[in-house]
Amino acid sequence: MAFIFAFLFTFLIGISKGKLQMGFYSETCPQAESTVRDVVRDAIQSDPTMAAVLLRLHFHDCFVEGCDGSILIDNGPQSEKNAFGHQGVRGFQVIERAKAHLEGSCPAVVSCADIVALAARDAVAMANGPAYEVPTGRRDGLVSDIALAADMPEVSDSIQLLKTKFLNKGLTDKDLVLLSAAHTIGTTACFFMTKRLYNFVPGGGPDPAISPVFLTILQGTCPVNGDINVRLAMDEGSERTFDKHILQNIMDGFAVLESDARLNDDPITKSVIDSYFMNPRAGPSFEADFVDSIVKMGQIGVKTGSLGEIRRVCSSFN
Structure with a gap:
């Protein structure tokens, strides 16, 4: 059952200049949010994995x-989307589809950045997660550079490095846990599992944090010299429903991603998990706290007012 939470943040994160607001398009493009919702619904009905894809796109x-x-810009090899840390990120065509609809009814009004945030919100709700409101008014950035994505959180990062990367974005250890819990929907590839399953310790061997029962399952799905493109659910047993089941899996040694498992090693992040x-x-x-964190994340470094632009096509600058 979805819960409805509305959070109006009066503070800004990172380098944001100005304030976002609820219902930013209520007069200039009143159908903006419903249009995005309709496009997202169609996309998820055609491909249920798209809910996780759109949520991940917002994070990246x-x-x-x-x-x-x-991340939407396609300006050749130097495009941000080509960064190693963005491997497997998809959903660009869904954002473009929503943008095309809105350009037909409200040209040069709704930013691609806002469409990404709204699409993630709708994806969460359609995966049986909490329904919530997000402030809008973002403008599209004028830079896309692969080098700027070098500090993306990685699945092999230590817990201290993960905490530092989140802190650098104005996010707390609690936000780290809650935003990592977004892995409750979606899949990952065996490519990201090889080290954890076979070469985690010196001389070879798996991550000892993996439950022996689960290790057998994981190694069966991702065998040595197997197909690294095979995909597996990041939340074993609940990959299509947005819930706190992944936190239980982390506690029980059933975490799929190494970065998720590390949340149970640190006393602070472990205490957050245990609290639920x-x-x-x-x-x-969990639902209310997740909404708090993702709305907070959605205000990192936003451009508003005279900064940035409103793109006509999301994949290219005007």
Whole structure:
């Protein structure tokens, strides 16, 4: 069951200049949010994996140059989207489809950056996660450079490095846990599992944090010298539903990604995970806290006012 939470943030993160606001397009393009929702619904009905894809796209956009649509630009080999840390990121055609619809009804009004944020919100709700409102008014950035994506969080990062990368974006250790929990939907490739399954310790061997039972399953899916493109759910047993099941898996040694497993090693991030299970009735709400974190993330380094532009096509600068 989805929960509805509306959070209006009066502070800004990173290098943002100005304020986003709820209903930014209510007068200039009142159908903006419903148009994006319709396009996202069609995309997910055609391909259920698209919910996770669009959520991931939002994260990857915001962590480089802020939430400004920079990941959408296709300007040759130097495009940000070609960075190693963006491997497997998809969903660009869904954003372009929504943009094309909006250009037909409200030309040069709705930014691609806002479409990315709205599409992620709708994807979460359509995966049975919390429905929530996001402030809009982002403008599209004017830079797309592969070199700027060098500090993207990686699945092999230590917990300290992950915490530092999030802190550099104005995000807390709690935000790290909650935004990592977005892995509750979606899949990853065996390519990202090889080290953890076979070469994690000196001399070879798996990550000891993996439950022996789960290790057998993972190695069966991703055998030595197997197809590295085979995909597996990041939240074993609940990959199509947005919920806190992935946190239970992390606690039980059933984390798929190395970065998720490390959340259970650090006392601070582990305490955040534990808090969602110690007192189900009176404890914190995972859904409400996730909304808090993703709306906060969506304000990293936004361009507003006279900064940036409103692209006509999301894949190219005007």
